[in-house]
Amino acid sequence: MALIVHKYGGTSMGSVERILNVAKRVTKWQKAGHQVVVVPSAMSGETNRLLSLAKEITADADPRELDQIASTGEQVSSGLLALALQAQGTAAISYAGWQVVIKTDSAHTKARIQGIEKDKVLQDLANGKVVVITGFQGVDELGNITTLGRGGSDTSAVAIAAALGAHECLIYTDVDGVYTTDPRICDEARRLEKITFEEMMEMASLGSKVLQIRSVEFAGKYRVQTRVLSSLTDPMIPLDVEMNSGTLITFEEENNMEAAVISGIAFARDEAKITVLGVPDRPGIAYQILGPIADAMIDVDMIIQNQSVDGKTDFTFTVPRSDYQRALDILKSKVQTHIAARDMMGDPKVSKVSVVGVGMRSHVGIASKMFRTLSEEGINIQMISTSEIKISVLIDEKYMELAVRSLHKAFELEQRP
DSSP states (O other): OOEEEEEEOTTTTSSHHHHHHHHHHHHHHHHTTOEEEEEEOOOTTHHHHHHHHHHHHOSSOOHHHHHHHHTHHHHHHHHHHHHHHHHTTOOEEEEOHHHHTEEEOSOTTSOOEEEEOOHHHHHHHHTTOEEEEOSSEEEOTTSOEEEOOTTHHHHHHHHHHHHHTOSEEEEEESSSSOBSSOTTTOTTOOBOSEEEHHHHHHHHHTTOOSSOHHHHHHHHHTTOOEEEEESSSOTTSOHHHHTTOSEEEEOGGGSOTTTOSOOEEEEEEEEEEEEEEEEEOOTTHHHHHHHHHHHTTOOOOOEEEOOOBTTEEEEEEEEEGGGHHHHHHHIIIIIHHHHTOSEEEEEEEEEEEEEEOGGGGGOOOHHHHHHHHHHHTTOOOOEEEEETTEEEEEEEGGGHHHHHHHHHHHTTTTSOO
16 A cells, blocks of 8 residues: 555644544544555644744744744644544654654744655554654754744645655645635636646645645655645545545646646735836846845735836836835835836735636637636736746736636636536
């Protein structure tokens, strides 16, 4: 039988009852002959609770100490799960990330995994134990506990699966898979049986919250077959049914590229647009505008520079809405006067809508169909960006849900291929 990694999110571990259900599910897999490694998140809300305690003490907390505090949530859930497994007669042992060892760099609160020592885990599996390993955390070369940032347990699970050569990494969540778009926006959204890593990467980067983008990147790089499925089903659901449920994130050559041109519609609500008007059209001007923004650790997404007229151009870009005012302040204090721009304007109420699909590589007319659909609904496009497998448009926030539903219908995503 195969080596399988299970990852359970905070909702799946949210109470003693749910932890006991996780233990039943894991035991079912092991009794079927599989070797199982489990990576649990902290119980739902626990990490926020712990970090809020730190904020009550100081608003300028040492990141190293924040990692010390935040890492305990996963240790508690791992210990509880190991106890739950043992209580029903399943041999189990839990480890913190620093006990395995999961080696990371020293970037506290946002560390990156550098390597995983697997011998101890493989020995425990060979001895018939379920191994429970804390997600979200590791240890740097100085022995300091580190955490991987929000959603880091997904990355931990995929990295562990890659290190162990697992057959599959199962990401159990409170949803039953990846959908063509958010079912809360579009009633006709359909669960996908398969999606490629490239498509899932684009969906995650464009606003889909099903998986953390770093975990998808890791899975694609190390070719870890990954499945997203629900932990809220009956834990004793027949194994052959569960093994084929949810959404399989796989490799392009294993997917039928002729089956669907577009796989999904993604969106990001909280966008903001900034335009610097009358900028001198000379080499290095983009860097002079965006350099100070990057230095402030503000992400820039879509960028447009207009055609030069009389040696002047307009430069437009988008940032997360939460960084909008800070970006404006930086431009006013460091950029506008220095580069002699004529003026500056912004709009914090825009949204991004994207169509995603590897089938775009072999099909034409996707952009024209997208633009025609939006035009028919009276939706103005403010900016456009493309990649090989996606087209994104920036539109007024109030039209976002209408755009998503209209595009979903236009590309017939409610129909199974």
